[in-house]
Amino acid sequence: xxxxxxxxxxxxxxxxxxxxxxxxxxxxxxxxxxxxxxxxxxxxxxxxxxxxxxxxxxxxxxxxxxxxxxxxxxxxxxxxxxxxxxxxxxxxxxxxxxxxxxxxxxxxxxxxxxxxxxxxxxxxxxxxxxxxxxxxxxxxxxxxxxxxxxxxxxxxxxxxxxxxxxxxxxxxxxxxxxxxxxxxxxxxxxxxxxxxxxxxxxxxxxxxxxxxxxxxxxxxxxxxxxxxxxxxxxxxxxxxxxxxxxxxxxxxxxxxxxxxxxxxxxxxxxxxxxxxxxxxxxxxxxxxxxxxxxxxxxxxxxxxxxxxxxxxxxxxxxxxxxxxxxxxxxxxxxxxxx
Amino acid sequence: xxxxxxxxxxxxxxxxxxxxxxxxxxxxxxxxxxxxxxxxxxxxxxxxxxxxxxxxxxxxxxxxxxxxxxxxxxxxxxxxxxxxxxxxxxxxxxxxxxxxxxxxxxxxxxxxxxxxxxxxxxxxxxxxxxxxxxxxxxxxxxxxxxxxxxxxxxxxxxxxxxxxxxxxxxxxxxxxxxxxxxxxxxxxxxxxxxxxxxxxxxxxxxxxxxxxxxxxxxxxxxxxxxxxxxxxxxxxxxxxxxxxxxxxxxxxxxxxxxxxxxxxxxxxxxxxxxxxx
Numbered sequence: 001x002x003x004x005x006x007x008x009x010x011x012x013x014x015x016x017x018x019x020x021x022x023x024x025x026x027x028x029x030x031x032x033x034x035x036x037x038x039x040x041x042x043x044x045x046x047x048x049x050x051x052x053x054x055x056x057x058x059x060x061x062x063x064x065x066x067x068x069x070x071x072x073x074x075x076x077x078x079x080x081x082x083x084x085x086x087x088x089x090x091x092x093x094x095x096x097x098x099x100x101x102x103x104x105x106x107x108x109x110x111x112x113x114x115x116x117x118x119x120x121x122x123x124x125x126x127x128x129x130x131x132x133x134x135x136x137x138x139x140x141x142x143x144x145x146x147x148x149x150x151x152x153x154x155x156x157x158x159x160x161x162x163x164x165x166x167x168x169x170x171x172x173x174x175x176x177x178x179x180x181x182x183x184x185x186x187x188x189x190x191x192x193x194x195x196x197x198x199x200x201x202x203x204x205x206x207x208x209x210x211x212x213x214x215x216x217x218x219x220x221x222x223x224x225x226x227x228x229x230x231x232x233x234x235x236x237x238x239x240x241x242x243x244x245x246x247x248x249x250x251x252x253x254x255x256x257x258x259x260x261x262x263x264x265x266x267x268x269x270x271x272x273x274x275x276x277x278x279x280x281x282x283x284x285x286x287x288x289x290x291x292x293x294x295x296x297x298x299x300x301x302x303x304x305x306x307x308x309x310x311x312x313x314x315x316x317x318x319x320x321x322x323x324x325x326x327x328x329x330x331x332x333x334x335x336x337x338x
Numbered sequence: 339x340x341x342x343x344x345x346x347x348x349x350x351x352x353x354x355x356x357x358x359x360x361x362x363x364x365x366x367x368x369x370x371x372x373x374x375x376x377x378x379x380x381x382x383x384x385x386x387x388x389x390x391x392x393x394x395x396x397x398x399x400x401x402x403x404x405x406x407x408x409x410x411x412x413x414x415x416x417x418x419x420x421x422x423x424x425x426x427x428x429x430x431x432x433x434x435x436x437x438x439x440x441x442x443x444x445x446x447x448x449x450x451x452x453x454x455x456x457x458x459x460x461x462x463x464x465x466x467x468x469x470x471x472x473x474x475x476x477x478x479x480x481x482x483x484x485x486x487x488x489x490x491x492x493x494x495x496x497x498x499x500x501x502x503x504x505x506x507x508x509x510x511x512x513x514x515x516x517x518x519x520x521x522x523x524x525x526x527x528x529x530x531x532x533x534x535x536x537x538x539x540x541x542x543x544x545x546x547x548x549x550x551x552x553x554x555x556x557x558x559x560x561x562x563x564x565x566x567x568x569x570x571x572x573x574x575x576x577x578x579x580x581x582x583x584x585x586x587x588x589x590x591x592x593x594x595x596x597x598x599x600x601x602x603x604x605x606x607x608x609x610x611x612x613x614x615x
Contacts, residue, residue: 005443005444005445005446005483005484005485006443006445006446006449006462007446007461008461009461012461080440081439081440084439085439086439086440141360141361210459213459214453214456214458214459217442217446217450217453218450218453220438220439220440220442221435221438221450221502222433222435222436224397224400224402224431224433225431225432225433225435227400227402227422228400228401228402228425228426228429228430228431228512229426229450229451229453229454229506230421230422230423230425230426230453230454231422231453232422270440270441274441274442274443274446275440275441275442275446276442276446278459278461
């Protein structure tokens with residue numbers, strides 16, 4: 001590690017400034033890039049189709065991608081130390097599986113007129129039910145047990161995935177295509193009131209997670225040592241679980257299941273900025289927003305006017321990159337030995 | 339242990355403490371009517387068979403468990419009423435530190451000992467850093483500051499964990515089997531270090547350990563637990579007599595003062611465990 005091997009005020013300042021700058025650059029690029037070349041003069045003047053495209057199509061879409069990316073990345077960054085597992089991602093709490101199952105049920109059998117509002121609503125309720133079930137099933141002696149939680153979450157997701165396949169098989173053929181499309185995850189254009197509602201949910205979740213930063217730093221020491229330092233690791237895990245359930249529920253409701261953001265972004269930032277969660281969590285807000293905004297821009301631009309599912313882009317860029325990081329990390333650790 | 343002087347400010351006082359784990363089961367780890375005092379600058383080894391309540395005693399002392407009845411006081415604070423943050427500035431706990439799983443540096447781990455002194459998302463001050471560096475010098479880990487904690491040897495990890503505990507500036511240092519899994523050189527370094535900290539800083543040390551020879555070698559006072567009760571407490575030669583060890587551990591042993599070192603030796607005997615069923 002270069003320089004001071006700890007979090008200093010200047011590293012936090014510059015780290016956050018850098019991440020914010022990258023996120024801003026991604027957002028600006030995303031607003032400018034698209035199947036139509038925007039005339040910025042017209043946008044400024046507030047006239048013509050360019051103005052409509054900017055305010056009604058591009059800006060809401062970029063805003064949604066930024067919120068979902070930020071939420072998923074912070075939640076992953078917090079779940080990894082909370083569950084003491086570097087492979088933890090927002091999906092590991094099982095909430096995305098439950099939300100997806102509920103949404104697919106709505107897509108399969110809900111009358112078409114109700115599905116615009118019904119699918120996100122079902123997904124959010126499904127997320128809540130899944131969170132309650134996984135939480136209860138993961139308690140050992142009244143405390144959320146990290147290893148049990150990971151096992152329960154993985155099994156629950158697999159269970160939901162098989163039920164989704166079953167629903168898909170039983171559903172009317174005209175519905176299956178929209179189910180498959182929804183499953184791939186995608187950032188769509190949502191009306192501003194929905195964005196405001198989702199934004200406030202994300203804000204609550206993110207603030208709850210930030211509040212756990214110091215406690216998360218100590219969680220690797222083990223519950224007893226953390227407690228001897230004045231921190232309740234069990235309560236920290238429960239808070240991170242609840243906040244992540246909120247964030248994941250809101251994001252699955254609006255965009256479907258988008259993987260890899262919550263896994264790759266925290267690991268990359270940890271490599272760059274260190275493991276201290278007092279910097280990692282706020283940096284993940286910007287990093288996650290930048291990653292999903294960039295991925296969504298690629299998704300709608302690369303084969304324009306055909307749009308690719310953004311989940312495919314995050315997985316295709318995130319997967320190989322994650323392996324590269326892991327390999328490099330393994331080598332760095334070997335070199336660091338005595 | 340003397341019962342003189344300002345007892346309420348003693349680093350550790352247990353008075354008639356009873357505790358049973360809520361999920362009980364076979365009653366392992368229960369303690370009954372424990373009364374014990376560690377004076378300022380005291381150094382106490384807690385020994386006993388598996389399940390005799392050693393770790394329970396330590397967790398009660400750290401305030402991680404609250405007694406069902408009786409009282410535990412650390413440096414004048416009763417654990418049942420003191421806040422966790424208050425206790426964390428007086429009592430530090432070192433267990434066997436597993437890998438952290440994330441690449442924290444050694445200095446970051448030592449600075450975790452300053453957590454009870456920080457607020458919210460604020461960072462450590464220059465003063466916190468000075469305390470951490472002092473703790474690293476005292477434990478011989480100052481050259482490791484920039485290394486990744488998880489890449490250290492087990493002996494280095496234990497010494498860094500002691501440095502982290504010292505950064506809490508505790509009056510009482512609690513250790514649970516700190517020398518387990520260490521080779522003989524690292525064990526010696528660790529217990530030399532604890533003795534040195536006890537002498538130079540006056541930090542009271544209470545350690546659970548299985549190795550009766552190390553307990554006798556380094557600790558002026560030994561508390562022997564048996565089935566959750568305090569069987570004996572006193573100087574090693576008194577507590578770890580042939581008859582007592584044989585009775586409590588239900589194992590035949592060889593106990594003698596080594597002519598060469600003058601040290602108490604407790605040695606196992608082949609088949610010794612079978613003769614006392």
